Amino acid sequence: MFVCFRRIRKCQLRQLIMMCFLLSVIKVYWESLDNNVTSHVKSYSFRLLNSLDFISANLTISQEEARKFSNHRYLINHEQKCVEEDVLLLLLVKSSPENFERRHAIRSTWGNEVYIKKNLGVTVRVLFALGVHPQPTARKRLQQKLLQEDEIYQDLIQQDFLDTFHNLTIKLLLQLGWKNAYCKHARFLMSADDDIFVHLPNLIRYLQEVDHSGVKDFWIGKVHRGAPPIRKKDSKYYVSHEMYPWSLYPDYTPGAGYVISRDVASRTYQASLTLNASIYIDDVFMGICANVIGVSPQEHVFFSGEDRAPNHICIYNQMMTSHGHVKDFHELWKLATDPAVQQVSSGLFGKLYCTIAKIRLLCLLHPVKTYPCKAAFL
Template sequence: MFMNFRRIHKCQCVQLLTTGLVLCMVMVCWEELDHHVVSHMRSYTYRYLINSYDFLNSSFAINSNYHTRSNGGDGELVSYPYLINHPGKCRGGAADGKKWDDVLLLLFVKSSPENLERRQAIRDTWGNESYVWSELGASVRVVFALGVHQDVEQRSKMQSELLKEDQAYGDLIQQDFVDTFHNLTTKLILQFHWCHQYCPKAHFLMSADDDIFVHMPNLVKYLQQLLGSQSGAKDLWVGHVHRGAPPIRRKDSKYHVPYELYPWPSYPDYTAGAGYVVSGDVAAKIYQATLALNSSMYIDDVFMGICAKAMGVSPQEHSYFSGEGKAPYHHCIYDHMITSHGHAIDVRSLWQEATDPTVYSHSRGFMGNMYCTAVRVMLLCLPYYQNTYSCMAAFT
């Protein structure tokens, strides 16, 4: 029996070349691979198998808060002053001005001073309070949370434009902090403090980005069902949940968090900041947490998770609250949609399409349900839509 040594050498060369190529690819892509696979596995294991973050409360319980500053020399902590405010937004028409309206939802939209077109699109579509009242029979208050323009040279002109805008619409809530990414936690604190002081009787509080689409008819129906349920609307924090997510350590990332700020390999569970809803009792608990916890964590949805963990509140997953991605456009999706992220320029067209009465006729009946289930499977069970609705949403 003769062995073909030439063939053996060729096989060895191919194996060596293949191994080298794979190693090179791993070395080149290691940072991305480590972030998306290795760090997530390590973080998830740590979060659920090793440590449940019983220590988190004491670690973040520091007297000085990121959103406050010293007043004079006495060390008293005060919040940023309001530049634009509407204290009576949630009050009724009583002559004494002290009667609270029965507000189903207080909806805070996180916006930047320069995003006038986005705010206007929201006012014309899903954020139109008159439409919600007349067509859906629900009392919803929509306000926009703002800081001051980050460019000092443009700040005065921009502030004048914001004052004119607010005079026309009366829906801007602005505090005197610089409106930047690293002040998003300050903006989150603004929302819960404003709710506590000026709209404490609202059944629900929602926080949303200004590039989000909210299917208001579906959201109102969902919230009304919760209110009418036997258990009522208590201990609710619902959205697109991130479980066991790791801090991003890459310095070139927008979401970079250094070890000095957060030394642990996993965040507490939290919902995507693009859009989530809490019940009134949870809003009150988060407000209390912001008074006691160090808010130096500038990623606002993570800070929300820290506050919730401190107060014993856990997030609940809803299949049709979007994460960081945009939901697919299809009438079988609109029938269940609550939120979709990444709509900076197409809010009006999507609103018109998603709220068309004929949308619901497509999914009615046995054949309609079968058809829409099949369509949702094809659309949602693809990796491309992993940051919007999960594959499980196709079967709801």
């Protein structure tokens, strides 16, 4: 009886210790979650009730000061890339000097200008925007390889700034400045990372429809509304109070991939020449510039969020972008351009099948943050 009692006591002690451990974990997680939710609710509520003009007003500087952020000399340039062409879309891909394989994969899949012209009947210009490698020892070797690469493909634009995460806003200024200087007539500008997949056939068809309507103030992508700055110092996206003292950002689209119209590109570039670009999160700076000109981003449910799109034929049929791709560009391009993809969702039964499939992928099984549930019903 005594032995049994001792066993019960030991069992209860283990349960108590385990319970305390679980409660500690839940407490830490809940505090983190609660702070995150609270900051989002506060910032979004403020966004609904107030204008954000005070942000741009406080970031306004002289044009002479502003030009210091974008006054970098070109190391590689192609001033004639858009000359005498009716360009529907200028697609500027943010890449790093060492990402040779990614650029090659993009050229032979969704960024293939010849394929687009031959099969879609429009002119798209694809260029890769680069800085210089931050390590001096690797810079000279890589620079020689970049010059050889560009001699073959003629599609790199590079300026003399360090190609690092904290200079992404400088790279955005490179894109806006190049568009304004050398391809002002292109009807749309897309900014994209080199690890996303762009379904060019779907995007081109969509932009042609939009273009026929004479659209202005056009900016589409995955929209973040009322997002607060991240103040955790261990986060990649940490922004100090000194750099950005306010509790929320203007609405913006993630820099992985978004599209703006010609007029927005021109006016955003002009706005960038009056603002302090020291904030290094480029998509947030884009939101600040757009707020100056009175343009807000519009949500497109098939622009990817933080992860890659589900692997399903009914998704490819409407996909615009999918994030987080490096090794599977060729496989995805083959599936996306297969004529059978378009046929799957045709007809009453095809549409019903794809709706059910998308509900399962986007609503019921939703482990990734790509397309919202409402995309299943489109």
